[in-house]
Amino acid sequence: MSHSHPIHQANENSPYGDLTREQFYKKHQILHQQTFMLNKKNMKIFTQSWRPDSSTHLKGLVAMVHGYASDSGWLFELTAVAIAKAGFLVFALDLQGHGCSDGTPGHIPKIQYIVRDCITFFDSMKAKNPKLPSFLYGESLGGAISVLICLEQKYEWDGLILSGSMCGISPKFKPIWPLEKLLPVAALFAPSWKTVASKPVASKSYKEEWKRRLVARNPNRRTSGKPPAATAMEFLRVCEYIKMHCHELEVPFIMLHGEDDTVCDYESARFVYKSALSEDKTLKIFSGMWHILVGETEENVEIVFGNVLSWMEERAAKAKTRTK
Structure with missing residues (x-):
């Protein structure tokens, strides 16, 4: 069954090409819903979901977590639609300080608050569909958050998909040595100081030039990817934490x-892959590809996406027969 990724119909001005968002959903036969939830700190967190607009039985649930300086809409949403078209109910939220959610732009001083938001929302969606197998899909920073969710909710997920996940920050992106030593101090006294060590992420993330222009046009984009000191500090801490605990992964x-990902290092991904206890684990490193895999050529997007879909469909079928 071939599913082409909707990114191929986008252009540099809009992810929906020449269609309106509503026409786009109609064309792809997708039912879309969006709403806000209040988290424990009374912040409004934006959430949305996509499902196939047909009476076909759903194969499973897919919770998606976007990366830093991204959000659950725009380009990220196209992958959600592609997965929904394959027969899954897909849902995502805008992390604090991203997209339409409350919070200081790009400010993540404690990852735990974000993990909490994700678990609250994802659990509520799973509670409405208790019989369906559920998967977690994380991109970049969203990959790190997904790993943290799986470490906390050990046996509550049927599978985890990590795309360009932040398990370690590439040495090319890491702050230069004295700066790394200064970060804790800077984070304490000037948490919003932008680290000079990191370059804007989009220029290093999306290989295709027109997709970079499309990313820059996202109306909900609130930061271009230079993390404040407190955030950069937290990212380093999260990478260390994952390194120390990834052997506990069983999903x-x-x-x-x-x-060629110069943002998140594939060697760190390999370390997580080797360390994890999971009996069913796969690592695919694509030669010549960059950080955000949907930013590649049409042919490459199809290769990557074909891998993701067939992997999920197989696991969903297995999980279904288990629960019968």
Whole structure:
């Protein structure tokens, strides 16, 4: 069954090409819903979901977590639609400080608050569909958050898909040595100071030039990707934490990584892959590809996406027969 990724119908001005968002959903036969939830700190967190607009039985649930300086809409949403078209109910939220959610732009001083938001929302969606197998899909920073969710909710997920996940920050992106030593101090006294060590992420993330222009046009984009000191500090801490605890991972997972990813290091992905206890684990490193895999050429997007879909469909079928 071939499913083409809707990114191929986008252009540099809109992810929906020449269609309105509503026409786009109609064309792809997708039912879309969006709403806000209040988290424990009374912040409004934007959430949305996509499902196939047909009476076909759903194969499973897919919770998606976007990366830093991204959000659950725009380009990220196209992958959600592609997965929904394959027969899944897909849902995502805008992380604090991203997209339409409350919070200081790009400010993530404590990842735990974000993990909490995700678990609250994802659990509520799973509670409405208790019989369906559920998967977690994380991209970049969203990959790190997904790993943290799986470490906390050990046996509550049927599979984990990690795309360009932040298990370690590439040495090319890491702050230069004295700066790394200064970060804790800077985070304490000037949490919103932008680290000079990191370059704007989009220029290093999306290989295709027109997709970079499309990313820049996202109306809900609130930061271009230079993390404040407190956030950069937290990212380093999260990478260390994952390094120390990834051997506890038991969930079936697939990791997809571009070999030329200069944002999140594929060697760290390999370390997580080797360390994890999971009996069912797959690592795919794609030669010549960059950080955000949907930013590749049409042919490459189809290769990566074909891998993701067939992996999920197989695991969903297995999980279904288990629960019968």
